[in-house]
Amino acid sequence: MKELASWALDTATQRGATYADVRVVDERGRALATKNGKIGNASDSRSQGFNVRLMVDGAWGFASSADLGRASVDATAVQAVAIAKASAKVKQKDVKLVPEKAVTAEWTTPHKIDPFSISIEQSLSLLQKIDAELRSVKGVTLAETNMNFRREELWFFSSEGANIHQTKFTTGAGYVAYSFAGSEIQKRSYPNSFGGQWQNKGYELIDELKLLENARRIGEEAVALHSAEQCPEGAFDIILESSQLGLQIHESVGHPIELDRVLGMEANFAGTSFLTLEKLRTLKYGSELVNVVADARQEHGPGLGTFAFDDEGVPAQCTPIISNGLFTGYLSSRETAALIGLERSGGTLRAESWNRLPIIRMTNISILPGEKPLSFEQLISSTDHGILFQTNRSWSIDDKRYNFQFGTEIGWEIKNGKRARMLKNPSYSGITTEFWNSMDAICSRDEWTLWGTPNCGKGQPQQVMGTGHGAAPARFRKVKVGSAYKGT
Amino acid sequence: MLKQDQAADIFSRIKKQSNADEVECLFYGGRSALTRFANNTIHQNVAEENYGVSVRTVFGGRTARATTNKFDEQSLKDVVKASEDLARVQEPDPDLLPVPDAAEGGRATQEIPSRHFAVTAALTPDQRAEAVGKIVSIAQRHKLTTAGIFSSAEGVEGLFNSRGLSNWHTQTSAEVSITMLAPDSSGWQKANSPNVANLDPKALAEIAAKKAVESASPREIAPGKYTVILEPAAVLDMTGFAFFDFGGLAILDQRSFLNNRIGPRLFGENISIRDDVAHPLQSGPSFDGEGVRRQKVQLVENGVVKRVVYARATAEKMRKSEYAGKVGPIEPTGHGFPIPNEMGEGPMNIVFESPRDPKTVDQMVSSTERGILVTRLWYIREVDPYEKILTGMTRDGTFLVENGKIVCGVLNFRFNQSLIEMLSKVEQMSTPVRTSGEESFDMVVPAMKVRDFNFTEVTKF
Numbered sequence: 001m002k003e004l005a006s007w008a009l010d011t012a013t014q015r016g017a018t019y020a021d022v023r024v025v026d027e028r029g030r031a032l033a034t035k036n037g038k039i040g041n042a043s044d045s046r047s048q049g050f051n052v053r054l055m056v057d058g059a060w061g062f063a064s065s066a067d068l069g070r071a072s073v074d075a076t077a078v079q080a081v082a083i084a085k086a087s088a089k090v091k092q093k094d095v096k097l098v099p100e101k102a103v104t105a106e107w108t109t110p111h112k113i114d115p116f117s118i119s120i121e122q123s124l125s126l127l128q129k130i131d132a133e134l135r136s137v138k139g140v141t142l143a144e145t146n147m148n149f150r151r152e153e154l155w156f157f158s159s160e161g162a163n164i165h166q167t168k169f170t171t172g173a174g175y176v177a178y179s180f181a182g183s184e185i186q187k188r189s190y191p192n193s194f195g196g197q198w199q200n201k202g203y204e205l206i207d208e209l210k211l212l213e214n215a216r217r218i219g220e221e222a223v224a225l226h227s228a229e230q231c232p233e234g235a236f237d238i239i240l241e242s243s244q245l246g247l248q249i250h251e252s253v254g255h256p257i258e259l260d261r262v263l264g265m266e267a268n269f270a271g272t273s274f275l276t277l278e279k280l281r282t283l284k285y286g287s288e289l290v291n292v293v294a295d296a297r298q299e300h301g302p303g304l305g306t307f308a309f310d311d312e313g314v315p316a317q318c319t320p321i322i323s324n325g326l327f328t329g330y331l332s333s334r335e336t337a338a339l340i341g342l343e344r345s346g347g348t349l350r351a352e353s354w355n356r357l358p359i360i361r362m363t364n365i366s367i368l369p370g371e372k373p374l375s376f377e378q379l380i381s382s383t384d385h386g387i388l389f390q391t392n393r394s395w396s397i398d399d400k401r402y403n404f405q406f407g408t409e410i411g412w413e414i415k416n417g418k419r420a421r422m423l424k425n426p427s428y429s430g431i432t433t434e435f436w437n438s439m440d441a442i443c444s445r446d447e448w449t450l451w452g453t454p455n456c457g458k459g460q461p462q463q464v465m466g467t468g469h470g471a472a473p474a475r476f477r478k479v480k481v482g483s484a485y486k487g488t
Numbered sequence: 489m490l491k492q493d494q495a496a497d498i499f500s501r502i503k504k505q506s507n508a509d510e511v512e513c514l515f516y517g518g519r520s521a522l523t524r525f526a527n528n529t530i531h532q533n534v535a536e537e538n539y540g541v542s543v544r545t546v547f548g549g550r551t552a553r554a555t556t557n558k559f560d561e562q563s564l565k566d567v568v569k570a571s572e573d574l575a576r577v578q579e580p581d582p583d584l585l586p587v588p589d590a591a592e593g594g595r596a597t598q599e600i601p602s603r604h605f606a607v608t609a610a611l612t613p614d615q616r617a618e619a620v621g622k623i624v625s626i627a628q629r630h631k632l633t634t635a636g637i638f639s640s641a642e643g644v645e646g647l648f649n650s651r652g653l654s655n656w657h658t659q660t661s662a663e664v665s666i667t668m669l670a671p672d673s674s675g676w677q678k679a680n681s682p683n684v685a686n687l688d689p690k691a692l693a694e695i696a697a698k699k700a701v702e703s704a705s706p707r708e709i710a711p712g713k714y715t716v717i718l719e720p721a722a723v724l725d726m727t728g729f730a731f732f733d734f735g736g737l738a739i740l741d742q743r744s745f746l747n748n749r750i751g752p753r754l755f756g757e758n759i760s761i762r763d764d765v766a767h768p769l770q771s772g773p774s775f776d777g778e779g780v781r782r783q784k785v786q787l788v789e790n791g792v793v794k795r796v797v798y799a800r801a802t803a804e805k806m807r808k809s810e811y812a813g814k815v816g817p818i819e820p821t822g823h824g825f826p827i828p829n830e831m832g833e834g835p836m837n838i839v840f841e842s843p844r845d846p847k848t849v850d851q852m853v854s855s856t857e858r859g860i861l862v863t864r865l866w867y868i869r870e871v872d873p874y875e876k877i878l879t880g881m882t883r884d885g886t887f888l889v890e891n892g893k894i895v896c897g898v899l900n901f902r903f904n905q906s907l908i909e910m911l912s913k914v915e916q917m918s919t920p921v922r923t924s925g926e927e928s929f930d931m932v933v934p935a936m937k938v939r940d941f942n943f944t945e946v947t948k949f
Contacts, residue, residue, distance in 0.1 A: 033830060036741075038581050040830040042552035044570040049538060049557065062534040066557045079535060086523070086613035087530040090621045095531075121577045128579075141742045144830065180742035185873040265526045267635035268667040268676075269926065271866070271883075274948070355536040394869040396902075398881045403902055403947035405879050407871055425872065429902070429945060460524055460637045460665075461534070484871045484879060484904050487713065487942045 001165075004050065004073055005157035011077035012054045013159055017084070019097065020054035020077075021158040023311060024068070025354035030116065032123050033146040034131040039124070040144060049354035052080040054159075058094025059087035064355040097334040098344055100314050102161035107308035109169040110298065111202030115149035118203045123147050126206070127175075130215045134177045137219030139226075142178035146195060147206070148454075154311075162313040170304065170466065171205040172198030172454055175215065177222040186225035186424065188218045188409050192243045193392050198452030198466060199302040221410060224422060231411050231426035233482030237386035238428055239379060239475045244408055245367065246451035246469035247392050252432040253285075253292055254365040254467065256401035257321055257329070258348075258458075259336040261360075270458050271399025274432070275327065277340060283327040286436030289370065289474075292322040294331055296347060296363035301450040303468020305363030307350075312358060314347035321365065325437070331360050352463035359459050366470030369448040376447050376473050381417040387481060388412040388419065389426055394484075405429040407484055427484035435476060443472035490517060490539045490644050492656040498541060498559050499648040505568040508545035508575070510587045511650045514777070514826055515541050517557075518643030519609075523616040526635035528624045530617060539644070544827065545571040546587065549580030551828055584827075585801050587778065589651040592800070594781035594822065598766040600774045605683040608660035609642040616640070619664075619689045626693040627668055632700055634693070636666040640684060647779040657773035663924065664689045667884060668700040672949065673897050675699025676864050676884035678721065680924045682771055699863060699885035703897025708946060709888060711901060715859035715915075716941040717852045717889065720923040720933050722862045722882075727838075728928020729870060729878055730907055734763075734787055735823070736802040737832025739811055745876045745908070746793055750815050753791045755911035758843055761788040763797060763823070763835035769922040769932045770837045777826035785821050787835060791912075799824025799833040838931040843917040852916050852937040854892040860901070860941075861887040861894060868927045876907040880927075881947065901943040913939045 005022040012020035026048045033040035050073070051064035061084025065076045127145040134143035150170040157163055174196015176189040191197040191209055199205050240248060256273040260266055275283070286292075296305050296316035307316055312334055319329040330336075332346040351358040380388070394407040411426030412419045450470040457464055495515045503511050517539030524532040542555040545568065552574030556567040616638045627634035639662065646656040663680035664687050676699070677692040718726070730745070738744035746754075765774050765782040774782055778800060785797055795816030798806065803820045806812060823833040853861060863885030871877040882900045889895065916937040924930045 035830050038583075039550075039552075039578050039828055041828055042574040042578065043828070044552075044554040044567075044574060046554075046556045046558070046563075046567065046570075047540070051536075059530065060533060062532070064534070064536040064538075066538045083521075083533045083535060083613045086617040087533045089614070089617045090525065090528075090530045090624055092527065092529050119577075120574055124577065178741075178743060180747065180874075183874055185743060263527070264633065264635060264669070265531055267526055267633075267669055267674075268524075268637060268665055355538055357532055357534050359532075394871050394879065396867040396869045396879045396881065398900060398902070398947045398949075399866055399883055400947075400949055402949070403881065403900075403945060405902060405904075405945075407879075427871065431948065460532075461520070461522055461639070483944045484877070486904065486944050488872075488875065488877050488904055488906050488909075 001155040002163065004068055007070055007073045008052045008077040009157065009159050011074050012052060012081060015078065015081040016056050017054040017081060019159055020052060021156065021312065022050060022052055023354060024050040024155040025152065027150065027152045027353060030149045032127060034127045035144050036142060037131055037135065047353060051354055052077045053357065054080050054084055055095055056081055056084035057088035059084050059091050060095060061087060062357045095335055096338040098337045098342060100334060100345060102158060104163040105308060106165050108167040109200045111169045113203035115169065115171050115203040116151060130175050130212050133212060133215035134175065134219040137216060137223060139179050139223035140177045140219045141180045145175040146173065148172040156313050158313055164309050164313055166308055168200060168307065169202055170198060171201050171203060172196055172452065173206055173209060173211060177219040179222040179226060181226050184226055186222055188222040189391055190214050190218045192451060193409065195454055198304055198454045200304060200306050201302045225410060225424045228422040228424040231423040231482050233486055235478045236481045237383060237475060237477050238479045238481065239383060239386060239388045239473055241390045241473050242449045242471040243451050244389050244392050245471035245474055247395055249292065249365055249367055249469050249471060250453055250467060251395060251397045252401060252404055253321065254362040257331050258360045259330040259332045262330065263336060263339060269460050274400045274402050279327055281326065281328055284325055284437065285322045285327040285433055286325045287439045288325050289439055289442055290322050290325050290436050291368040292365065293368065294319040294321050294363050294365050300364050301470065303364035303450045304452040304454060304466030305468040310347045310349045311351050312349045314345045317347045319346045331362065333360050336360065350465060352465055356463045361465045362467040364450065364468030364470060369445045369472045370442040372444065374441065374443045376443055379441055379443055379473055379475060380414055380419060383414045383417060383475060386414040387423065387426060388414055389428065402431050404432065405484060425485060428479050428481050429483050430480055435479065438476045438478060439474055440477055442474040448472040489642060490515065492646060495646050496648065502543055502564050502568055503650060505565050506545055506572065508547055508572055510546035512544040512587050513541050513648050515644060515646035518641055520641035522637055522639035523613065523620055524637050525620050528627055528633055530620055533613065543567050543571045545575050547575050549582060549584045550575045550578040551584055553828065583801055583805060587649040587651050588653055588780055588800065590653050593653040593779045598784065600766045601768055603659040603682040603771055605660050608640055608662050608682065608684040611640040611684055622690050623666055623693040626690065626697055630697040630701055632697055633669045634666060638689065639663045645773050647775065649779060653779045655775040655779050659771060662687055664692055666693050666696045668696040670700045670704050673700050673703040673706060674884045678924050680930060703885055703887060706897035706899050708899045711943040711946050713940045713942055715856055715937065715939045717849060717856065717859060717861045718936045718938060719849060719863050720921055720935050721925045722865045723933045723936050724923045724931050725865045725868055725925040725927035726878060726907060726910065727933065729868065730876065731838055732834045734796045734835050735833040736796050736798045736806045739796060739815060740805060740809060745874050750793045754793055754908060755788060755791040756914050757791045758914055759788055759791050759911050760841040762786045762839050763837050764839045765837040767837065767839045767932060772837060776822045776824045778824050780820055780822040780824065782822035785835065797821045797823035797833050797835050802832045836929060840920045840933045842919055846919040847916045848918055849935050853889050853894060856889045856892060859889045861889050871904060877904055878907055879904045899949060900947050902945040903942055904944045905942045910938055915939055
């Protein structure tokens with residue numbers, strides 16, 4: 001790969017590039033799924049290619065190809081130069097990058113079991129057992145299971161001398177039970193909705209998730225929702241279990257702190273952000289208990305945002321985002337860091353694959369657990385009257401990330417410190433900063449889970465990326481509940 | 489570009505590598521480029537070329553798929569082995585059909601117009617930059633900042649199977665999307681076409697700029713039920729959520745809002761919708777994921793859901809099901825997704841039929857005593873799958889209309905609205921146009937004036 005990169009970097013610099021980098025990616029994926037006892041999906045994929053990103057006349061060009069031959073590599077570098085020259089025709093000022101030391105490095109996702117070493121029969125057998133268990137519950141009308149593996153090998157070389165080789169493993173699994181009756185479709189998912197739990201791990205994750213052990217309960221809850229009371233409307237104290245809080249962080253912290261959004265670079269599609277530059281270190285984002293970090297380092301855990309280097313060769317870092325409620329940091333790249341006067345990139349530039357330009361992406365955006373010991377049961381027992389929200393069903397937020405509305409699959413009324421009746425169709429809504437300032441309790445480390453969101457979309461052409469979100473159950477006071485069904 | 493004869497050669501090499509009862513190959517890929525701008529600057533500018541083959545093997549009721557973007561002998565050998573390894577270990581599925589032969593694939597019942605335009609395929613980075621430069625000039629003339637894209641692509645889709653069926657489709661596409669930003673307002677426009685000559689970036693930029701300027705200093709209006717005038721992009725992104733429920737497997741799975749609702753009137757009498765790949769404003773290939781020709785299907789007629797679309801296997805299953813006789817005609821319609829899949833099928837070439845008395849958006853405004861004009865919707869998600877309640881936000885040009893005139897911009901709303909109710913309360917429609925949004929595939933849809941649209945909250949901008 002080094003030879004390939006040298007061809008491209010030589011061609012680029014000879015043609016006037018003042019900076020260039022080359023990424024080569026070789027990725028393999030496997031998707032297995034069942035649906036009502038039959039195979040829903042059984043597919044493998046392999047994709048290999050490279051790209052050249054470079055700067056000419058202070059403007060960016062990017063070209064990519066699946067053909068790794070010499071002629072293609074040279075032609076792709078020439079194409080990237082031509083594109084950069086076209087970019088330079090419509091610019092206000094030259095792009096500048098903050099410095100970054102070029103390194104030679106090698107890194108692999110820590111994993112115990114290569115998921116591709118596990119027999120297909122073993123994986124399908126587990127999914128079929130779960131599927132059967134879900135369907136054994138009377139009233140379950142549709143059962144779906146999934147298991148997904150990815151191995152991604154990346155090489156990064158730059159005209160500054162970087163030479164980085166990383167190998168990442170991702171594993172994900174989950175299932176969902178649907179129940180259609182009367183005029184309602186209800187569903188329950190495990191361990192999370194929209195694909196389950198995903199981490200940068202090997203097959204060992206599958207065993208840790210206790211998938212089969214929870215299947216019957218999930219099926220029964222899906223059916224029981226038909227008999228549950230409709231979630232009431234009004235202002236309530238609410239508790240979000242950790243996967244829902246993870247998505248709340250993703251939408252109302254993770255996206256607004258992306259510096260490319262803040263600087264208007266995503267205005268046409270993903271939108272901008274309410275976190276304009278003057279709010280850094282002045283905005284009270286949340287209550288004193290709210291501490292959020294963007295942490296891509298291995299020691300944070302096996303999140304989908306864990307790596308050794310980002311896709312422009314910047315080492316993984318931990319950036320404090322919210323510190324005791326104060327807004328303290330953005331997600332940045334070498335270009336955006338320079339634009340706001342930071343000395344160094346936060347290391348968050350990532351691309352979906354070899355044919356996509358790296359853009360700012362969430363790493364692991366996690367709320368830190370409470371320092372005082374607080375179990376989930378203690379959180380419930382300390383709540384007089386409230387609603388517990390479990391497992392996301394719908395999510396929506398405006399394009400500056402102020403107004404949000406979430407629905408979950410199931411809710412529980414909490415009365416006098418005890419989980420009381422089940423509630424169906426629960427939803428809550430609010431304004432981001434008002435919501436985070438209403439947080440008055442968060443469970444401690446034992447209740448903290450690093451969730452994976454495998455399907456975050458951003459960019460044009462759109463790219464899908466996995467992000468990590470560590471969270472523990474937390475309580476928020478006087479939140480607007482139930483408006484999703486108001487007036488409908 | 490990958491040519492049909494090259495793909496046929498790759499298919500024959502793949503067949504030689506396989507011991508399966510049947511083999512099917514899907515080819516895809518092409519060349520694409522996208523020039524992206526923001527802050528009146530081209531800040532991202534990309535190009536790619538990539539082709540792939542997806543190999544499906546079948547062993548007596550067992551099937552699986554493997555995909556590669558490498559066509560050398562070893563890669564083809566590997567992809568065949570990967571597909572066969574996944575297929576062989578499965579339990580046989582008695583409902584899995586043989587791959588279709590040429591007769592079952594069917595003949596085109598209507599010719600689709602050419603969707604490949606040399607002028608689009610030949611578009612250069614300099615030409616895109618020149619167009620972006622003009623958009624930026626318009627922004628600067630209005631003292632605005634602009635962001636958006638100008639993209640072009642040339643692609644192929646092909647299918648070959650071991651029973652002799654083959655299909656090949658080439659297409660070009662071009663797209664322009666423009667946001668104009670003022671300090672407290674914004675405007676947006678987007679258009680795409682197989683033929684770049686059909687796009688007018690300057691005209692789109694002028695409209696987006698006008699919206700940004702006219703929605704400045706937005707007023708806060710209380711949420712509630714309003715008459716809304718939804719421009720085509722807003723209609724597209726709302727109604728797009730309906731159509732994956734218009735498949736036979738969605739009915740059989742009991743995950744469709746059409747379960748128990750086919751036959752009686754569901755929407756207003758003025759709503760008629762068909763799937764029509766040959767419509768001159770549509771795009772895409774004339775065959776489905778198994779190579780079966782797409783048929784024109786009347787989905788909704790005068791507010792009544794008449795039928796849904798079918799993949800081959802779904803049609804077989806539906807005929808034997810308790811729903812047969814309650815769901816209209818049952819036959820393969822050429823709308824199946826590549827097998828194996830969990831979704832079955834879906835109509836992908838939606839065309840809303842023209843109203844008897846079409847109105848322009850301006851006419852809708854002038855006939856409105858009090859209402860909200862919506863340019864675009866954003867982040868739409870399904871709140872309730874059976875009542876089809878959707879939530880989302882307005883964005884990039886939301887206006888108060890009073891006494892037949894646009895009065896001012898307003899702070900953006902959150903809505904929670906049943907799509908079924910919305911399509912029951914359409915008072916006026918425009919002539920349908922090819923429309924592109926962000927939440928749905930492109931369709932041919934009208935602007936709509938709808939009463940009692942349910943805004944539940946208001947945001948801060």
